[in-house]
Amino acid sequence: MSFELHPRLQADTLTLGDAPLSRLLLMNDARYPWVILVPRRPTAREIYLLSEADQQLLWQESAAVSRALMEACPGDKLNVAALGNMVPQLHLHHIVRRHDDPAWPAPVWGHSAAVAYEPEAAHRRMALIRATLILPLQTVPETSS
Amino acid sequence: MSFELHPRLQADTLTLGDAPLSRLLLMNDARYPWVILVPRRPTAREIYLLSEADQQLLWQESAAVSRALMEACPGDKLNVAALGNMVPQLHLHHIVRRHDDPAWPAPVWGHSAAVAYEPEAAHRRMALIRATLILPLQTVPETSS
Numbered sequence: 001m002s003f004e005l006h007p008r009l010q011a012d013t014l015t016l017g018d019a020p021l022s023r024l025l026l027m028n029d030a031r032y033p034w035v036i037l038v039p040r041r042p043t044a045r046e047i048y049l050l051s052e053a054d055q056q057l058l059w060q061e062s063a064a065v066s067r068a069l070m071e072a073c074p075g076d077k078l079n080v081a082a083l084g085n086m087v088p089q090l091h092l093h094h095i096v097r098r099h100d101d102p103a104w105p106a107p108v109w110g111h112s113a114a115v116a117y118e119p120e121a122a123h124r125r126m127a128l129i130r131a132t133l134i135l136p137l138q139t140v141p142e143t144s145s
Numbered sequence: 146m147s148f149e150l151h152p153r154l155q156a157d158t159l160t161l162g163d164a165p166l167s168r169l170l171l172m173n174d175a176r177y178p179w180v181i182l183v184p185r186r187p188t189a190r191e192i193y194l195l196s197e198a199d200q201q202l203l204w205q206e207s208a209a210v211s212r213a214l215m216e217a218c219p220g221d222k223l224n225v226a227a228l229g230n231m232v233p234q235l236h237l238h239h240i241v242r243r244h245d246d247p248a249w250p251a252p253v254w255g256h257s258a259a260v261a262y263e264p265e266a267a268h269r270r271m272a273l274i275r276a277t278l279i280l281p282l283q284t285v286p287e288t289s290s
Contacts, residue, residue: 081226
């Protein structure tokens with residue numbers, strides 16, 4: 001069984017690349033610096049059900065993404081969350097929050113409709129995150145991205 | 146600087162005990178099986194800023210709590226989240242969600258006011274979680290709980 005990104009995640013995000021365990025996605029909402037990690041394990045639904053080795057990789061990748069996001073796009077608080085109530089495929093949100101962002105201090109999920117990036121702004125943010133990230137990142141081929 | 150639980154967490158929860166890194170709290174909301182881990186590090190605000198050893202402990206404790214909660218109080222999905230927009234002290238939520246719970250599929254935070262446990266029900270749930278948990282758990286003295 002090969003890994004396929006859930007269509008909802010595919011539709012809502014831009015692809016940053018593949019780290020050793022996870023696909024890294026930028027949520028297409030220009031209001032929040034927001035990266036999602038999706039472990040490339042086709043049947044994964046809960047973090048604690050991953051193998052110990054995969055859990056360790058996931059948390060290393062999460063820490064690297066957390067640090068890069070807060071350095072590239074500084075904010076007041078980082079929200080890290082695995083919810084999955086709407087999309088059952090295991091995915092881990094990392095969202096930089098600011099006291100002046102639209103949803104603060106409420107969670108962002110369900111608050112209001114996303115505001116898509118202008119292409120140039122998306123390109124800049126993705127380049128900045130990739131440059132700050134201390135993780136090997138492979139390009140995802142178009143056919144599987 | 147010694148560890149003191151944030152007054153908001155103190156007021157909203159019942160104390161399960163101290164694991165090697167974290168204080169374990171049961172959210173006093175009978176509608177959701179909901180355990181919060183609070184690393185006993187006075188200045189901690191973000192997971193990625195903990196030492197590597199502490200991060201590893203936190204994720205081990207998180208996996209143990211996740212497994213125990215889903216075994217003791219089975220549900221459809223586990224939500225795991227470090228938000229901290231309201232309470233800056235680092236804390237990690239673990240919430241068993243069910244398709245028939247009041248907030249499903251929305252996040253629980255900010256959905257509706259908590260429904261406190263009856264004392265007997267709280268006692269039963271805490272005993273069940275403690276019995277299922279594969280973690281050394283120390284009683285927290287009254288004065289510091």
